[in-house]
Amino acid sequence: GLSAADIAQPLRHIFSGQSNLTTLMDEVVNFDLDASKVHLRTQSLGYDYMVIALGVTTGYFGNYQWARFAPGLKTLDEATELRRRVLSAFERAELANDPDEASLWLTFVVVGGGPTGVELAGAIAELAQHVMAKDFRHIDSTKAEVHLIEASPRLLSAFPEGQSEYAYKRLTRMGVKIHLNEPVTNVSADEVTLSQSTICSGTILWAAGVEANSVASKLGQVPRDRAGRLEVGADLMLPNFDNVFIAGDLARLSDFKGKPVPCLAPAATQMGRHAAKQIARHLAGKPGAPFVYFDKGNMATIGRSSAVANYRKVSINGYFAWVAWLGVHLVFLMGMRNRISVFLNWVWSYLAWRQGARIITKKLPGRIDESTTTNSA
Structure with a gap:
């Protein structure tokens, strides 16, 4: 993080x-x-x-009442809120006296199988299985469930089908449960209703539309x-x-x-x-010119050492795509200080399996004063 x-x-x-x-x-x-x-x-x-x-x-296809239960990921504020909800879910599970309540908080639902949803599902799965595994005393974070919901027949619909299949298999190996051809019909505080099933979850995240x-x-x-x-x-x-x-x-x-x-x-x-x-x-008194879009390709990271990238007819999967993804994102960061800081952070996270930005700063009324739970590497 x-x-x-x-x-x-x-x-x-x-x-x-x-x-x-x-x-x-x-x-x-x-x-x-x-x-x-x-x-x-x-x-x-x-x-x-x-x-x-x-x-x-973030777009909810006219169902704006879902926004309070399933935040999106378009701004820095939304990203901070999303991180807070994910980290707080583990804290709530740790405090739960009822196994069913703990299970609820250890179930994460990501709606949307595009690049954002795929990256988010993979990141949460790795967080639960590796990063948080030794941090708690009463729960086993490795038993957390991550569900990825997509209304269309495949993930990463803007990518070639082979890369969609690669992402599906990779996420499945990471323990992510993928639901294809299942549009969301309703979202509440602790439940997502799909066309064919219902998932109980304490943390629902939205990456499905704009x-x-x-x-x-x-x-x-x-x-x-x-x-x-x-x-x-x-x-x-x-x-x-x-x-x-x-x-x-x-x-x-x-x-x-x-x-x-x-x-x-x-x-x-x-x-x-x-x-x-x-x-x-x-x-200058000259006539206007039409805009010509230069397609620089698509990239999506799935997890540690795993990504997909394509440029025109060239497709790359796996480690080298992941390295390319890291390089591109470093280049487009603003400022040399940020590039160096992020690079060193990524190196440390890769070598030590630790996430740096894991501090919870906002209190949830009626729950837990999360400002006191400051997990940091």
């Missing part, structure tokens, strides 16, 4: 050397596209050009897809507004082959750069 400071940096620090850029920590209240204004909580700003890159949030950031709804009547993402032209312009560009996961467009551009960091980065170039072309 990594701490937030290891993988993120403040925007003010990142742009501190750019005197022509101002960073504001404020909230968008409304957009006035006709007047070229953005109304914030504290002030209103006029603009010549605007780039909207709000991203997406939808547009709610702030985007303040743009008014603009074309959207089912997830609320904005339909934009090939030049990334918002229809009918030649000074507004949409970039990142919020933009819904297709590449030259007619395939939707995926909600991935490389695509978002490419869109941001293209939007900036579009503005420069407009200022």
Whole structure:
């Protein structure tokens, strides 16, 4: 596990050397596209050009009541909350006097068989079987159950079928129980109902869908897809507004082959750069150019020394894919200090089977004062 400071940096620090850029920590209240204004909580700003890159949030397919029981993993706050829930589950199992209650807390459900769900299920399985195995006196963490739920016929549907099969077999060997072709029909505090079965669990985690950031709804009547993402032209312009560009996961467009551009960091980065170039072309009086997505492939880690990676027609499974995954994620971290810190953390975790960021800091009312249980390597 990594701490937030290891993988993120403040925007003010990142742009501190750019005197022509101002960073504001404020909230968008409304957009006035006709007047070229953005109304914030504290002030209103006029603009010549605007780039909207709000991203997406966790989507529950209209079942928003599930969110309180099954948190997603889209922000640092959500990642911290997810880690707290997983670690707290072991603490609650340790305190349980009833074997059934202990079993409930030692049962984890991950909904969604994409890269996030696969990585999460594998990480929890390894945490229970290796990292936490010697930390408790009343429970056997190796007996924890991890269930991975996927509504479609296979895991990692964006990957070649051979890699989906590899991920399935690898997770199964790690003890993960995989449920394919079983969509979720209901989620409660301690139960997940599937189309064919029900799983009792004290920790339910959601990695199954996305939808547009709610702030985007303040743009008014603009074309959207089912997830609320904005339909934009090939030049990334918002229809009918030649000074507004949409970039990142919020933009819904297709590449030259007619395939939707995926909600991935490389695509978002490419869109941001293209939007900036579009503005420069407009200022120079030049016509706009269509966005061309360069597919850099897909990667997903499954567990220790195991991952899948593919680039065009080249597919790699196992240890070398895992090393490639580590390398790519190190390169794209912000700041050399973060890269060195994360690299050393990974080396220590690999050699010692220990996780560094395992501190629980938030109290759960009516349960356990988890701020006192500070497991750390």
